[in-house]
Amino acid sequence: MEPLLEIRGLSKSFGGLDVIQDLDIVVHQGEIVSAIGPNGAGKTTLFNLISGLYRPDAGDILLDGKSVVGLRPDRIATGGIARTFQTLRVFQNMTVKENVMVAAYGKTKAGSVRAILRTPAQRREEREISRLAEEQLSFFGERLMGYRWNQPAYSLSYANRRRLEIARALATKPRVLLLDEPASGMNPNETLEVTELIGQLREELGVTIFVIEHDMNVVKGISDRVIALDHGVKIADGLYNDVADDPRVIEAYLGSGATTTK
Amino acid sequence: MAKIGQDEWVETAEERTSVDAGLRGRLRHLWANTHPGWRLGAFVLVAAIFPFITSSDFHVRIGVNALLFAILALGLNVTVGWAGVLDLGFVAFYGFGAYAYAFVSSDQFGLHWPTEATILVVVIATAALGFILGQPSRRLSGDYLAIITLFFAQMFVEVTTNLDRIEVGDRTLDITGGPNGIPGLDQFKLFGIQFDEITDYFYLLLAFLVVVAVALYHVDRSRIGRAWNAVREDPLAAEAMTIPVNRVRLLAFMFGAAIAGLSGTVFGAVQQGVFPSNFAVTLLIMIYAALVLGGTGSMSGAILGGIIVVSVPNVLRSPDPASWLFYLAVVGGLILLLRNPVRLLAVAGGVVALGFAIRGIVAGVWPDTVADAALRDSSIADGLFNWVVLLDVSRETAGNIAFIALIVAGLIYTTLDGWRRVAMLVPMIYLGVFAWENRLVFEPSVTKQLLFGAILVILMASRPQGLLGTPRVETT
Numbered sequence: 001m002e003p004l005l006e007i008r009g010l011s012k013s014f015g016g017l018d019v020i021q022d023l024d025i026v027v028h029q030g031e032i033v034s035a036i037g038p039n040g041a042g043k044t045t046l047f048n049l050i051s052g053l054y055r056p057d058a059g060d061i062l063l064d065g066k067s068v069v070g071l072r073p074d075r076i077a078t079g080g081i082a083r084t085f086q087t088l089r090v091f092q093n094m095t096v097k098e099n100v101m102v103a104a105y106g107k108t109k110a111g112s113v114r115a116i117l118r119t120p121a122q123r124r125e126e127r128e129i130s131r132l133a134e135e136q137l138s139f140f141g142e143r144l145m146g147y148r149w150n151q152p153a154y155s156l157s158y159a160n161r162r163r164l165e166i167a168r169a170l171a172t173k174p175r176v177l178l179l180d181e182p183a184s185g186m187n188p189n190e191t192l193e194v195t196e197l198i199g200q201l202r203e204e205l206g207v208t209i210f211v212i213e214h215d216m217n218v219v220k221g222i223s224d225r226v227i228a229l230d231h232g233v234k235i236a237d238g239l240y241n242d243v244a245d246d247p248r249v250i251e252a253y254l255g256s257g258a259t260t261t262k
Numbered sequence: 263m264a265k266i267g268q269d270e271w272v273e274t275a276e277e278r279t280s281v282d283a284g285l286r287g288r289l290r291h292l293w294a295n296t297h298p299g300w301r302l303g304a305f306v307l308v309a310a311i312f313p314f315i316t317s318s319d320f321h322v323r324i325g326v327n328a329l330l331f332a333i334l335a336l337g338l339n340v341t342v343g344w345a346g347v348l349d350l351g352f353v354a355f356y357g358f359g360a361y362a363y364a365f366v367s368s369d370q371f372g373l374h375w376p377t378e379a380t381i382l383v384v385v386i387a388t389a390a391l392g393f394i395l396g397q398p399s400r401r402l403s404g405d406y407l408a409i410i411t412l413f414f415a416q417m418f419v420e421v422t423t424n425l426d427r428i429e430v431g432d433r434t435l436d437i438t439g440g441p442n443g444i445p446g447l448d449q450f451k452l453f454g455i456q457f458d459e460i461t462d463y464f465y466l467l468l469a470f471l472v473v474v475a476v477a478l479y480h481v482d483r484s485r486i487g488r489a490w491n492a493v494r495e496d497p498l499a500a501e502a503m504t505i506p507v508n509r510v511r512l513l514a515f516m517f518g519a520a521i522a523g524l525s526g527t528v529f530g531a532v533q534q535g536v537f538p539s540n541f542a543v544t545l546l547i548m549i550y551a552a553l554v555l556g557g558t559g560s561m562s563g564a565i566l567g568g569i570i571v572v573s574v575p576n577v578l579r580s581p582d583p584a585s586w587l588f589y590l591a592v593v594g595g596l597i598l599l600l601r602n603p604v605r606l607l608a609v610a611g612g613v614v615a616l617g618f619a620i621r622g623i624v625a626g627v628w629p630d631t632v633a634d635a636a637l638r639d640s641s642i643a644d645g646l647f648n649w650v651v652l653l654d655v656s657r658e659t660a661g662n663i664a665f666i667a668l669i670v671a672g673l674i675y676t677t678l679d680g681w682r683r684v685a686m687l688v689p690m691i692y693l694g695v696f697a698w699e700n701r702l703v704f705e706p707s708v709t710k711q712l713l714f715g716a717i718l719v720i721l722m723a724s725r726p727q728g729l730l731g732t733p734r735v736e737t738t
């Protein structure tokens with residue numbers, strides 16, 4: 001397997017607090033890798049660094065061998081790294097379908113003049129965007145289909161908004177999808193559904209997935225490989241069973257007061 | 263099959279459709295299901311008839327102003343309503359358009375460019391100015407950007423006021439004409455048609471409004487329009503979803519600027535002169551009022567808001583319609599406040615009874631102080647004259663006292679609750695009417711502002727999303 005996303009010696013600190021320290025991570029083409037770790041371990045910060053929202057203090061982030069450090073977040077997203085947010089960030093006052101259509105921006109072209117004139121090329125592109133959005137939404141079965149397309153996103157249930165965020169990220173046609181706690185706040189049924197969905201995304205779209213997840217059942221169900229972080233340092237990297245049994249990982253979780261379920 | 267994905271929206275679906283049943287609901291349904299093109303067409307049709315039903319140039323001039331405001335509100339709506347970029351420098355672009363037209367269409371520099379080319383050049387130049395002045399939107403947003411852009415607006419007035427005595431070597435250069443502005447601008451001459459009547463500009467503006475509205479409608483429904491909305495909703499998420507936030511913001515800024523520049527050229531030609539005071543911050547407030555009133559984000563709202571902001575104060579200028587609006591506002595405000603027919607009748611009955619009682623007492627004790635209603639050239643006064651006390655002497659003082667008493671009553675009102683609160687409305691309404699009939703009616707310029715302010719407050723309190731806007735949820 002080839003490395004698709006490569007993180008080398010990455011460091012980031014906030015006002016003296018080292019949140020990420022000399023981190024090395026490799027995610028291969030077609031892999032599903034989970035990142036686990038207690039709250040405050042730096043997982044979300046890692047995603048913020050990869051997606052360009054923060055600039056690393058040191059180290060490099062490579063997508064398919066090319067560095068993305070210093071690129072604007074929108075360039076990185078267009079370049080093939082899409083993400084969802086731990087704290088939901090859907091565009092509340094836009095419709096479900098518009099939310100997804102927005103994400104097609106980077107890979108479409110028609111500018112304002114062509115939009116004003118409604119040139120044939122622009123209309124063709126719009127139809128294509130619309131079709132793409134519907135296709136992404138259809139991944140979630142009935143949940144985001146049909147009449148829901150024209151509802152404002154704020155009217156969706158919490159779980160559906162999480163789904164919408166995933167659909168939106170997919171519309172950027174990513175090579176790597178970063179999911180930040182996709183099952184948080186979901187009930188057991190919905191959690192199971194997310195687990196299945198993640199597998200399906202790889203099967204059907206061939207997208208590589210890097211996922212932060214707290215629920216160890218989900219982690220167990222989906223991961224080819226698990227990476228454990230604590231205080232911004234990688235403390236374990238390997239198969240689920242090895243990582244879950246690693247004394248350092250158990251220590252990190254118990255030490256922070258959280259519990260792991262295996 | 264289980265109800266998967268059942269949520270709030272679905273659960274309330276039935277409720278929502280049943281709310282739509284009554285006349286109001288049916289109208290709303292009709293409105294929502296009419297293609298915006300038809301709506302615009304209907305508006306244009308009605309507007310096009312307007313100059314025919316009035317023979318007065320004054321009315322058409324108000325119409326011209328209303329259309330100018332409608333176009334300005336449409337432009338501001340792109341920047342503020344769609345992209346969420348708080349641009350308080352908007353009037354500077356309007357002013358720039360007007361001055362740019364003046365520079366090339368007057369004796370100021372002896373230039374008299376053809377109108378077609380001028381409009382094109384001015385619009386492009388204003389967009390370019392928008393590009394320059396919009397640069398701060400790359401780093402700043404919200405309050406900070408608002409302050410910077412407000413500074414631009416103020417600077418425009420300063421610059422135009424002072425660029426009339428520039429020392430270049432031993433010569434003084436006059437660019438803007440200073441406080442006296444540039445008078446004697448050329449009229450438009452478009453495709454061989456020489457403009458000379460106000461009606462010509464009315465129809466031109468109507469055409470511009472259609473062009474601007476259609477263009478914006480198209481952009482709104484394109485990837486650019488969606489990007490604007492996304493950036494307004496959540497710039498960080500937008501960025502992570504492939505949108506170059508700064509560029510998209512800047513584009514919205516330029517759109518607003520270009521549309522303001524277009525309106526500015528027409529304004530210059532209509533007024534046949536430009537003066538710094540034309541572009542003061544008060545104008546900015548009026549354009550914002552139009553946008554907010556109509557419903558930020560809604561194009562129909564912007565047009566309606568522009569028309570209301572111009573026409574209502576003009577209606578309020580003459581006492582009779584002003585009185586009608588005053589009483590409408592009182593009754594409307596009361597209905598909105600109480601919503602309960604029993605209480606409404608109780609309050610109305612109380613007010614009427616109180617009026618007759620006071621009138622009876624005053625007329626009995628001091629018969630010479632009460633004025634004849636014929637004194638007033640107001641049809642409403644006729645109906646009221648047996649009810650409210652219209653004073654003949656010390657009208658002003660009594661009116662002022664009533665006004666102060668009203669404020670005191672209002673303060674007391676806020677501390678009460680239950681039936682006392684409702685009962686307090688009775689003297690408050692009486693005091694309001696008394697102050698109105700004895701004092702305010704005689705001062706149209708003050709009442710105009712007061713009334714318009716009151717109408718705005720009542721409207722915004724009862725419909726925060728504006729007349730035609732859709733309610734938005736807070737996104738933080």
Ligand SMILES: Nc1ncnc2c1ncn2[C@@H]1O[C@H](COP(=O)(O)OP(=O)(O)O)[C@@H](O)[C@H]1O
Nearest residue numbers: 014015019037038039040041042043044045046
């Ligand atoms: N922008 C920031 N400024 C200051 N501190 C931050 C910032 N972002 C994250 N942190 C800190 O970094 C640490 C890791 O946070 P985070 O990456 O969100 O952890 P996790 O996602 O693993 O729970 C926390 O202590 C948090 O307070």
Ligand SMILES: [Mg+2]
Nearest residue numbers: 043044045086
């Ligand atoms: Mg986190």
